[in-house]
Amino acid sequence: MNRTFVSDLREQLGSPSSETVEGLRLLRAFVKLSSRQRSEIIELVERFATDPGPVSGGTNGRLNPR
Numbered sequence: 001m002n003r004t005f006v007s008d009l010r011e012q013l014g015s016p017s018s019e020t021v022e023g024l025r026l027l028r029a030f031v032k033l034s035s036r037q038r039s040e041i042i043e044l045v046e047r048f049a050t051d052p053g054p055v056s057g058g059t060n061g062r063l064n065p066r
Helices: 003-013 018-032 035-050
Strands: none
Touching: none
């Protein structure tokens, strides 16, 4: 990629947040999956969205002792 283009783009748009960069990395990995694997991921995410289950950090929101 041309350095001038990147500099101009950064000047116009600003630097992306770390969340944006991580999202793009995940998107790139997702696109590399097979069609079947992508479908399974989508189903899993949809299931989590409609039935989130226990709160992260342990049972009933309590942290597990170490």
